[in-house]
Amino acid sequence: MTKYRVLPLFAALVVASLALTGGARAADTAAAATAALAKWKAGTNYKLVANPQPTSVPAGKVEVSEVFWYGCGHCYALDPTLESWKQTKAPYVEFVRVPVIWGPQHRQHAKIYYTLQALHRPDLHAKVFEAIHQEGLQLTGRSEEQVRSIHAAFFAREGVSAKDFNAAYDSMSVAANIMRAENLTKNLQVSTVPVMYVNGKFSTSVDDAGGTTEMIALVNDLAASEKNR
Numbered sequence: 466m467t468k469y470r471v472l473p474l475f476a477a478l479v480v481a482s483l484a485l486t487g488g489a490r491a492a493d494t495a496a497a498a499t500a501a502l503a504k505w506k507a508g509t510n511y512k513l514v515a516n517p518q519p520t521s522v523p524a525g526k527v528e529v530s531e532v533f534w535y536g537c538g539h540c541y542a543l544d545p546t547l548e549s550w551k552q553t554k555a556p557y558v559e560f561v562r563v564p565v566i567w568g569p570q571h572r573q574h575a576k577i578y579y580t581l582q583a584l585h586r587p588d589l590h591a592k593v594f595e596a597i598h599q600e601g602l603q604l605t606g607r608s609e610e611q612v613r614s615i616h617a618a619f620f621a622r623e624g625v626s627a628k629d630f631n632a633a634y635d636s637m638s639v640a641a642n643i644m645r646a647e648n649l650t651k652n653l654q655v656s657t658v659p660v661m662y663v664n665g666k667f668s669t670s671v672d673d674a675g676g677t678t679e680m681i682a683l684v685n686d687l688a689a690s691e692k693n694r
Contacts, residue, residue, distance in 0.1 A: 499690065501686040501689060501690075502686045502687065502689075502690045504686075505674075505683055505686065509673065510669060510673055510674050510675065510679075510683055511667050511668065511669040511673060511674070511683060511687060512667065512668050512669070512673070513666065513667060514653060514662065514665065514666055514667065514668055515654065516652055516653070516654070517665050517666045518649060518652055518653060518662075518665035519665060520664055520665050522559045525557060525692070526557050526558070526559050527557055527558050527559065527663065527664050527688045527691045527692050528558075528559050528560075528561060528662075528663075528664055528665065529554075529558050529559070529560050529561075529661065529662070529663055529664075529684055529688055530560070530561045530562065530563050530661070530662045530665075531543075531547060531560075531561075531562050531563070531659055531660070531661055531662075532562075532563045532564075532565050532649070532650070532653070532655050532658055532659065532660050532661075532662065533562060533563075533564060533565065533658050533659045534564065534565045534571055534574060534658050535564070535574040535577065535578070535593050535594060535597055535604070536570065536571075536574060536597060536603075537658050537659065538598065539658070539659055539671070540594075540658055540659045541594045541597075541598045543659050543671065543677065544590075544591065544594060546677055546681065547560075548591075550681050554685070554688075555685065555688060555689070555692075557688070557692050558688050562578070562590075563646050563649055563650075564578045564579075564646050565646070565650050565655055565658050566643070566646050566647040566650045567650065567655075569605075570605050572643065572647070573604070573605045573606070573612050573616075574593075574604065574605070575642075575643050575646050575647075576612075576616070576634070576639065576643060577593055577604060577616060577619070578590070578593070579638070579639040579642040579643060579646075580616070580620070580630070580633045580634050580639055581593070581620075582642070583633035583636050583638055583639050584620075584625060584629060584630075584633045586623070586625070589620075589623055592623060593619075596619060602619070604616065604619060613634070616630075616634065617630055617631075617634075653668070657670070659671070661680065661684055663684060663687040663688055663691060664687075664688075664691045666691070667687050669683050669684065669687070
C-alpha cells in the first residue's frame with residue numbers, strides 16, 4: 466500500500482517545486498524591473514500623472530501611448546523612431562497614438578488620423594506628416610465643408626474611393642475616438658507634444674528623458690515596472 470501513496474506525494478512535491486520556481490522567477494523579474502527604473506529620476510525624467518487614466522488593454526498588457534499632433538515638427542521627427550521601436554518593443558506592450566485636441570485645427574487633424582484608422586490604412590499616417598511638413602499642405606480649413614473637401618482630396622490621391630472615405634469619415638467610431646481624444650487631452654492636462662504615457666500613470670518626453678534614445682529606454686523600463694505590478 467505504501468508504494469501507491471508515493472506517487473501522489475511525489476506529484477505534489479513536483480507541483481510545489483514548480484510553483485516556488487515560478488514565484489522566484491517572477492520576483493527576480495520584478496526586482497530587475499525596479500532596478501532598471503532606479504536609474505531614472507522621478508519628477509525629472511518621468512512624472513506621475515496627476516489624474517491617472519484607465520486603459521483598455523487586457524490583463525498582462527501595458528499600454529504605451531503617444532499624444533501627438535500632425536502639425537508638430539517634433540512629432541514628425543520622432544515618428545520614424547517610434548515606428549522602429551514598434552518592431553522591437555516587448556510583446557506585452559500595446560502601443561496606441563492619441564492626437565491632441567487643443568482647438569479646431571487639432572480636431573481637424575485628429576479626424577484625419579481616426580479616418581485612416583477606420584479605413585485600416587496605417588500606411589497613410591506617415592504620408593499625412595509628409596504632406597504637411599514636406600509639401601506644405603496644412604490639411605485644415607475655415608469651414609467644415611472646406612475641411613471635408615481638403616481631406617477627401619488627400620485620401621483620394623492615396624487611392625481611397627469617395628465611397629470608402631465618406632463611410633469612414635462619417636462613422637460613429639471616428640466621432641467616438643475624437644471625443645475620447647479630446648477628453649484625454651483635458652484629463653491628462655496635455656500641455657506639449659509629443660509626450661508619452663505609460664499605463665495612463667506616467668508621462669515622459671524626449672526633453673524629460675534627455676534624448677530620443679533615452680526616452681525609448683525609459684518607456685521600456687516604465688512598461689516593465691508596470692507589467693510586474
